[in-house]
Amino acid sequence: MKQHRQEDRMIDQPEHASDVRSGPGLDSPDPRGRTGLDRVGRDLTRNPDVIVKDVELTSTGWHVLRRTTFDFRRRDGRWSEQQRETYDRGNGATILLYDPVARTVLLTKQFRFPAYVNEHPDGMLIEVAGGLLDDDDPETAIRREAEEELGVTVGELRHVFDLYMSPGSVTERVHFYAAAYSGNDLRGAGGGLEDDGEDIEVLTVPYAVALEMLKDGRIVDGKTVILLQWAALEGIFA
Numbered sequence: 001m002k003q004h005r006q007e008d009r010m011i012d013q014p015e016h017a018s019d020v021r022s023g024p025g026l027d028s029p030d031p032r033g034r035t036g037l038d039r040v041g042r043d044l045t046r047n048p049d050v051i052v053k054d055v056e057l058t059s060t061g062w063h064v065l066r067r068t069t070f071d072f073r074r075r076d077g078r079w080s081e082q083q084r085e086t087y088d089r090g091n092g093a094t095i096l097l098y099d100p101v102a103r104t105v106l107l108t109k110q111f112r113f114p115a116y117v118n119e120h121p122d123g124m125l126i127e128v129a130g131g132l133l134d135d136d137d138p139e140t141a142i143r144r145e146a147e148e149e150l151g152v153t154v155g156e157l158r159h160v161f162d163l164y165m166s167p168g169s170v171t172e173r174v175h176f177y178a179a180a181y182s183g184n185d186l187r188g189a190g191g192g193l194e195d196d197g198e199d200i201e202v203l204t205v206p207y208a209v210a211l212e213m214l215k216d217g218r219i220v221d222g223k224t225v226i227l228l229q230w231a232a233l234e235g236i237f238a
């Protein structure tokens with residue numbers, strides 16, 4: 001039987017927080033053509049210890065922020081009501097492109113406001129290429145991103161793993177890939193899509209230097225650290 005204890009209830013939102021029950025993104029298309037954004041998660045039944053009760057849309061900007069209310073059965077059998085906000089920007093893909101002969105990796109450098117506002121000196125982050133899937137499958141998306149950002153036509157892809165990068169608050173699962181490249185695969189200048197506001201510098205970095213950059217803090221992007229360390233564990237330059 002369900003038991004609710006008041007002290008288990010977690011109040012995450014102030015009373016004045018606005019939530020949206022109808023309008024673009026819910027019962028009519030938003031500027032990105034989306035509807036039903038408040039229905040995501042309502043039908044989840046895979047875990048019998050979780051009963052979703054309500055989904056509210058708290059923001060319908062570029063991406064989507066939801067507040068979900070659910071009952072959660074603790075390990076001791078007691079039920080508690082919880083609210084969790086989740087930031088949903090879809091899934092992403094990322095890739096380590098490496099030249100096994102020259103022993104280099106291809107990295108990007110671009111301005112990242114969220115890092116800048118959180119103490120990064122100038123917000124110019126060095127990262128492996130990557131991006132959101134949008135409507136593509138992960139392989140198609142990562143080939144597209146490598147082409148757009150690095151100017152590389154990717155040959156054989158190696159799937160590494162799929163990881164939740166911030167599972168307490170962000171729904172995104174990132175599909176990780178690696179691929180060897182050579183000078184012949186460099187077909188364009190890269191740089192990203194100017195129309196989307198992208199201005200990406202392509203860096204060809206000796207792998208040994210990339211590892212130094214990871215140690216001394218010049219590389220501070222999680223997916224980049226993961227792939228550079230994976231390369232060491234896998235011995236791709238051995």
Ligand SMILES: Nc1nc2c(ncn2[C@@H]2O[C@H](COP(=O)(O)OP(=O)(O)O[C@H]3O[C@H](CO)[C@@H](O)[C@H](O)[C@@H]3O)[C@@H](O)[C@H]2O)c(=O)[nH]1
Nearest residue numbers: 062063089091092093094130131132145174196197198223
């Ligand atoms: N106008 C507008 N544009 C945005 C906004 N947020 C992102 N964009 C634009 O949307 C595009 C997204 O580019 P992608 O290459 O698809 O994504 P990314 O930002 O490089 O990487 C994303 O995926 C990675 C891998 O999953 C993540 O690691 C990374 O944090 C990010 O979510 C970029 O042009 C970016 O400027 C926004 O709020 N407003």
Ligand SMILES: [Mg+2]
Nearest residue numbers: 129130131149
């Ligand atoms: Mg990108």
